[in-house]
Amino acid sequence: MKSSGNFFHLLRQAASRNYSLFFIDMFLSERTHVYIIHSKIPADSSACDKIIKDRAMIEGIFVEGLIYGIMVLGVFITFRILDFPDLTVDGSFPLGAAIMASLIISGYNVFFALAAAFLGGVAAGVVTAVIHNRLKVPNLLAGILTMTMLWSVNIRIMGNRANLPLLKNETILTDIVSWTEGIIPSDYTILVFFFLVAMAIKFSMDLFFRTDMGLTLGALGNNEQMVISQGVNINLMKAIGVGLSNGLVAVSGAFAAQYQGFADVGLGTGIVVTGLASVMIGEFIFTSNKIVVLTFRVIIGSIIYKAIMYLGRYYGYHIGLTPNDLKLLAGLLIIACLMIAQGKKRNYFRRWKNDQA
Amino acid sequence: MIRLENITKVFNQGTVNENTALRGINLRVKEGDFITIVGSNGAGKTTLFNTISGSFQPTTGDIFFNDKNVTRMPEYKRAQYLGRIFQDPLLGTASNMSLEDNMMICYKKGFKGLKISLNSKMRERFREELKALDMGLEARMEYNVQLFSGGQRQALTLLMTVLSHPDLILLDEHTAALDPKNAALILELTDKFIIDKKLTAMMITHNMSHAIKYGNRILMMHKGEIILDISGEEKKNLTVEGLVKKFYNVKHEELTNDELLMSHE
Numbered sequence: 001m002k003s004s005g006n007f008f009h010l011l012r013q014a015a016s017r018n019y020s021l022f023f024i025d026m027f028l029s030e031r032t033h034v035y036i037i038h039s040k041i042p043a044d045s046s047a048c049d050k051i052i053k054d055r056a057m058i059e060g061i062f063v064e065g066l067i068y069g070i071m072v073l074g075v076f077i078t079f080r081i082l083d084f085p086d087l088t089v090d091g092s093f094p095l096g097a098a099i100m101a102s103l104i105i106s107g108y109n110v111f112f113a114l115a116a117a118f119l120g121g122v123a124a125g126v127v128t129a130v131i132h133n134r135l136k137v138p139n140l141l142a143g144i145l146t147m148t149m150l151w152s153v154n155i156r157i158m159g160n161r162a163n164l165p166l167l168k169n170e171t172i173l174t175d176i177v178s179w180t181e182g183i184i185p186s187d188y189t190i191l192v193f194f195f196l197v198a199m200a201i202k203f204s205m206d207l208f209f210r211t212d213m214g215l216t217l218g219a220l221g222n223n224e225q226m227v228i229s230q231g232v233n234i235n236l237m238k239a240i241g242v243g244l245s246n247g248l249v250a251v252s253g254a255f256a257a258q259y260q261g262f263a264d265v266g267l268g269t270g271i272v273v274t275g276l277a278s279v280m281i282g283e284f285i286f287t288s289n290k291i292v293v294l295t296f297r298v299i300i301g302s303i304i305y306k307a308i309m310y311l312g313r314y315y316g317y318h319i320g321l322t323p324n325d326l327k328l329l330a331g332l333l334i335i336a337c338l339m340i341a342q343g344k345k346r347n348y349f350r351r352w353k354n355d356q357a
Numbered sequence: 358m359i360r361l362e363n364i365t366k367v368f369n370q371g372t373v374n375e376n377t378a379l380r381g382i383n384l385r386v387k388e389g390d391f392i393t394i395v396g397s398n399g400a401g402k403t404t405l406f407n408t409i410s411g412s413f414q415p416t417t418g419d420i421f422f423n424d425k426n427v428t429r430m431p432e433y434k435r436a437q438y439l440g441r442i443f444q445d446p447l448l449g450t451a452s453n454m455s456l457e458d459n460m461m462i463c464y465k466k467g468f469k470g471l472k473i474s475l476n477s478k479m480r481e482r483f484r485e486e487l488k489a490l491d492m493g494l495e496a497r498m499e500y501n502v503q504l505f506s507g508g509q510r511q512a513l514t515l516l517m518t519v520l521s522h523p524d525l526i527l528l529d530e531h532t533a534a535l536d537p538k539n540a541a542l543i544l545e546l547t548d549k550f551i552i553d554k555k556l557t558a559m560m561i562t563h564n565m566s567h568a569i570k571y572g573n574r575i576l577m578m579h580k581g582e583i584i585l586d587i588s589g590e591e592k593k594n595l596t597v598e599g600l601v602k603k604f605y606n607v608k609h610e611e612l613t614n615d616e617l618l619m620s621h622e
Contacts, residue, residue, distance in 0.1 A: 212469035215462050219451035226451055230521075231437040231466035289455055289501050 059191055061310050065303030066194040067259055068274060070201055071252035072282075072302040073295060075275030077245040080294075081209070083221035084132075086242055087143030089249050089275060091150025092124040093268040096250025098157040101164040101263035110172045114254055121250025124150060125243035133235040147268075154265050163264040171258035194255070201248065202295045208244075209291040217241050218291075249275075273330050278302040280337035308333065358557065359386040359409070359525055364418035366404055366581075378404040379415070380581040386525065391551050392559045393568035395600075396578030402561045405578070406527050409559075411435040422524065437466045440518035442511070442531040449514025452503035456494060456513070457483055459502055463517035490516055490546065508539030512546060519550045526551070528560040544571065565597045577604060584608060 071093060078086035096117040103113035124146055132142035158164045176193050177186055184192055208214045220227045220237050227234050249271070257263040282301025288294060312321060312329045321329070366379040378401045386392065396402050408415050411432035419428045422438050442449055450459050460483045461475045480498065487495040490512050494505070502510060511531060518526060528547065532540035548571050551558050562568050568575055574588035575595065584607045587595060 207473075208471070210475065211471045211473050212461065212465075213471055215454070215458050215475070216469045218454055218458065219462050222451040222453050223448065225443070225448050226462070228433045229436050229439075229441055229449075230463055230469075231433055232469060233431075233433050289453065 057310055057314065061307045062303060063191055063194050063259065065306040066191075066198040066299065067252055067255045068278070068306065069198050069252075069299040069302035070255065071249045071271060072275045072278040072298050073201060073205060074245040074248035074252070075272065076279050076295070076298045077205075077217075077248070078242055079276060080279060081218055081221050082238065082241045082245075084139050084238060084242060085143070086125070086128060086245060087140060087272055088124055088128040088146045088150070088242070088246055089143075089272045090268040090270070091147035091154070092121045092246040092249045093253035093256070093271045094154050094263065094265055095120050095124055095150055095157070095268075096253030097257035097263035097267050098154045098164070098265070099250070100254035101166055101257050102157050102159065104166060104169050104171060104258075105164065110170070110175060114172065114251065117250045117254035118247045121253075122243040122247040124250070125246030126239050128246070129235070129239035129242040133238060151265060158263060158265070162266070163262055165262045166258060167261045172255075173258050190259070197255070198299055201251075202299060205295055206292050213237075213240070214291075270327050270330060273327070273334060274305065277330055277334045277337065278305040280334060280341070281305055281308075284337070284340070305333070358388045358423060360384070360421040360424075361409070362419045362421070364405075364408060364415045364420070366401075366408055366413075367416045370416065378581050379408065382418070382581075382583060384576075384583065386557060386559065388557055389555060390557050390559075390574055391548075391572035392574045392576055393572040394559060394561045394576045394578060395563070395565055395568045399580075400578040401581040402578055403529060404581075406441070406529050406559070406561065409525075410439055410441055410527060438524040439527060440521060440523035440525070441527040442514050442518055442529065444530045444533045446507040446510040446514065446534060449517070450502045450510050453501055455499050455501055456487075456505075457498040459513070460486075460517055460520075463521055466521055466523070486516060486520060506539075508535050508543065511535060511539075511543050515543065515546060515550065519554055519556065522554070522556070524557060526556055526558040528558060530561050530563060533563065547571075565600060569595050569597065569600065575600075579604075579608060 075089060078084045099117040099120045100113050103116055104110060128142045128146040131137055131145055132139045155162060173190060177189050180189050209218060216227055216232055217237060220234060224234055278301040279298060281304050282297040285297055285300055309326055312326055313323060361382050361384040364379055364382040368376045368378060394402050407413055419426055427435055457475060457480060484495045492509055492512060532543045573592060575592055576583050577585035585603055
């Protein structure tokens with residue numbers, strides 16, 4: 001981890017200047033160096049520990065669940081609605097983060113930066129769709145190609161650096177915190193903000209999938225021939241769908257960068273798995289054919305996923321799990337979901353219930 | 358209205374697997390025609406449909422829709438003029454979407470914008486149209502299509518195709534995957550819709566008596582050629598025996614395809 005020295009430096013700085021806990025949380029959130037950090041913070045470590053645990057746990061689960069929920073909505077569009085397994089996501093998530101961070105640092109308006117991140121994601125998705133459509137490459141390979149290319153693009157965007165800290169800059173989050181000061185307790189500002197953002201995105205997505213174009217996208221994943229028969233250019237439709245999906249993923253990446261306080265080129269590793277696991281967990285909650293319910297389920301799934309990961313992170317410590325094991329945990333979670341889903345199909349559970357009766 | 362000129366289709370050209378599926382097809386489909394197409398397996402019936410709909414391009418020859426050359430037009434653009442129903446009932450509808458969503462998608466051909474067209478007025482209209490099928494589907498508009506039987510789905514596909522009022526409907530053995538009762542029902546509906554709504558259609562069938570009973574014109578295909586084209590009074594008085602005899606007169610070989618002979622009732 002090339003950049004970690006930099007983090008610790010900043011963390012020490014943050015601790016010494018008595019920055020709010022929010023900034024400390026951010027170090028604990030995704031690419032956590034939790035255990036290392038604890039040993040590195042000199043002052044008042046045990047009290048800090050307790051507060052961090054309680055706060056980061058509850059707030060972190062919801063805030064991250066909502067931030068990543070935006071990404072999961074994107075993954076849901078490709079994997080479930082379009083039936084287009086799109087791995088671009090691993091690249092477009094850090095792309096959003098990189099665009100956001102570098103534009104903020106260059107002094108652009110934060111909302112302009114967010115819009116740019118969205119458009120960057122859309123462009124990445126369109127590239128994948130075009131590779132798939134024009135060169136007749138399987139969609140998985142097209143996604144991997146774009147994802148790989150994005151690695152270099154992201155480093156370029158961040159000015160030939162693997163990571164860009166945002167601690168000293170004003171982000172949307174610091175703006176929101178300062179605007180709402182005195183209205184909402186600052187502890188909850190971030191949570192409320194992300195709740196509103198996720199819901200706004202969810203509802204506009206619901207609306208979109210009820211339009212004629214949205215319905216057609218829904219049919220595309222199910223029955224391409226039918227969509228062709230309706231005189232619709234499926235290549236264009238795929239580009240729109242995959243573009244939209246990656247746009248959402250990039251927005252999620254942009255928020256993640258601001259929440260964590262840095263953009264990193266490795267931010268996207270395993271994002272697809274996170275997204276897919278969240279979608280699958282959501283699918284256990286309830287079944288429906290209403291898009292309103294489906295998108296809601298996706299966000300709930302994302303929060304539950306984050307909760308599981310937090311549990312793994314905090315209590316896994318006791319059974320010797322380290323943050324490095326979390327990706328393994330994520331993979332196993334998906335396998336477990338698949339096994340349960342298959343079991344459901346075979347009616348194992350119903351048989352078991354019948355036996356009980 | 359629709360004109361095929363000297364259409365040839367060769368698969369795997371220049372290889373050992375070279376296979377000529379269509380040999381110099383010339384066909385003129387007039388408005389209001391209901392053409393039935395019979396022929397043994399490999400006669401080129403489905404290849405003919407694929408060429409008309411643009412699934413692939415012919416090796417030689419030109420296709421005209423309303424005097425416009427559409428030979429190089431991509432399939433999705435050509436679909437504006439066509440309605441196609443496949444043998445597989447699953448191909449006409451999107452299973453994991455509700456009946457009303459399916460009907461909405463098929464209501465209008467061409468690019469779909471960001472308008473929300475599915476409102477209560479539209480639902481009422483769909484409900485009225487669904488009554489024509491007499492299957493009770495009008496009460497199940499919010500159900501996913503995958504819950505319906507193959508017959509119901511095919512009837513739905515038929516209805517949706519008819520509602521979009523295409524210039525030409527291609528029916529590719531659309532009752533072959535159904536049980537006899539449903540098949541008869543769908544055929545009756547097809548006939549009714551085509552006559553009532555004054556549509557133009559081409560129907561591939563393996564059943565000679567169906568081919569004779571329905572439509573105003575019959576084509577018989579053999580080894581990539583149209584060998585018989587019967588319409589008008591002659592078609593009305595045609596019998597299965599008569600058709601077999603005509604085939605013999607043209608080709609001077611026995612019509613040996615058992616399936617063709619046995620499938621008339």
